[in-house]
Amino acid sequence: MSDLPPYPPLDPTTYDLIIVGTGISESILSAAAASSSSNTSVLHLDPNPFYGSHFASLSLPDLTSFLHSSSSLSPPPPPSSHDHNFLSVNLVNRSLYSSVEITTFDSSIHEDHDSRKFNVDLCGPRVNFCADESINLMLKSGSNNYVEFKSVDASFVGDSSGELRNVPDSRSAIFKDKSLDLMEKKELMTFFKLVQAHLADVATVRINEEDLESPFIEFLDKMELPPKIKSIILYGIAMLDYDQENEEACGGLLKTREGIARLALYITSIGRFSNALGALIYPIYGQGEIPQGFCRRAAVKGCIYVLRMPITALLLDKETGGYKGVRLATGQEIFSQKLILDPCITVESKSMSSLTDQQKETLRVIIPKAISSNGKIARGICIIRGSVKADVSNALVVYPPKSLFPEQLAAIRVLQLGSGLAVCPADMHVLYLSTVCDNDDQGKTALLSAMSTLIRPQVPESLQSDPVVENDTAEAKPVVLWRALYVQELVKGEFGGSISSASSPDGNLNYNEIVKSAIKLYEQLMGSGELFKEDNPTEENDGGAENED
Structure with missing residues (x-):
């Protein structure tokens, strides 16, 4: 070679x-x-x-x-x-990738900015829960000495109308959430208290074994939670992919035991690190x-x-x-x-x-x-000018199954990241989208639907002789400058x-x-053995903690 x-x-x-x-x-x-x-x-x-x-x-x-x-x-x-x-x-x-489409809508993205100022993830959207196994392993091995994280500002659950509902990450957040009425706030607080008591092994309020072995969706129904709250719990916190109301479509419903474990990850992530506001963090660069x-x-x-x-x-x-x-x-x-x-x-x-x-x-x-029998993941990347949510730079948006169109079989996750994470220039954001799918067309259709809900349709440069005028009654959507769509095979x-x-x-x-x-x-x-058992995570690093370009 x-x-x-x-x-x-x-x-x-x-x-x-x-x-x-x-x-x-x-x-x-x-x-x-x-x-x-x-x-x-x-x-x-x-x-x-x-x-x-x-x-x-x-x-x-x-x-x-x-x-x-x-x-x-x-x-x-x-x-x-x-x-x-x-x-x-x-x-x-x-090849792990198919149906690759890369489109430049605004050539200035290559002319006005050094394109190497972008640090774009191949496997986005991806974040770390503060208490998840990757963070535990980094702390145990000392690898955290070489990576710096910042908090993801907020999480939302969206729908086809463009509404983004907050995913509350604390008791105060629940009370401040204007999208929930007083009764919904009370129901959500009661549910979280039950989960926290169960995790704390309080004998008088533990969830019984029969409920733990039942489908999680049935347990939420038993708790008489309204659809809006169930959607937030299932797709905005537990991060499920498939419609839990349709056992055939999801190939087996999540059990309450696993659902509670997912909620535990979310709850224990909140407040673990003093510099992280919520449950989610993302590495700089x-x-x-x-x-x-x-x-x-x-x-x-x-x-x-x-x-x-x-x-x-x-x-x-x-x-x-x-x-x-x-x-x-x-x-x-x-x-x-x-x-x-x-x-x-x-x-x-x-x-x-x-x-x-x-x-x-x-x-x-x-x-x-x-390898296609293991499933596929449709992924999208957009470089946008503006933000999908006013005054929010780093945010996660989840569209539950059927929330955008009736044939939407799986949740669509969207992660917006800004320049504070050193992934793009100051006046832009990077938008990552993904959804699991059975075939390329199905996955790309779902991603394009989410994009059209969040982003202003791009007008070809040849037709942009007049300034674009926003509807005064509508919140201005960000405009896409560059886009990549591709489908990745899943290999275990x-x-x-x-x-x-x-x-x-x-x-x-x-x-x-x-x-x-x-x-x-x-x-x-x-043969056996614990990872990094003999390692000392407090050991002084080799001076390479700064990023290498």
């Missing part, structure tokens, strides 16, 4: 663990393995010139290039001339800072990092079929006991016909297979013995499920 930097050969050439890709799962695993008491030697590679893989935060040109280059299958590597006792199995990258924080921690513990370094083949023992190592794009062969791969890496189809059953078992988790991480695969970004708002998957994979890889 002629575009590779002139890297010298790696030394050493043998490691306990090789990891390819610097996404959330991979970065947690590299930091945990490098920090383990067994002194695991780790080589961490990434074919990209940046950290984060599918969880990265990129400039607009880099985001555009990544989505377009990743929306088609990469060609197979050239034949190898190596002759030894190993079988070489070629690798290719499969974008979500890509989180995997980079874990990578920095891994580097402090001895992990070796090489960016811009693809692997082109796996090396298997010809006799046993067992995994031995990888071949880098430079041609160098590196060996390890274990290997973790980015979710888009798979075996070249032509190589499959020559493999024995034993060799196929070694490669089981990365053998080409249909899988343990395969010597070769394992990491997870792609999921459709959730936070990282809890991805972190749980990474912890489980670590336990399987290492």
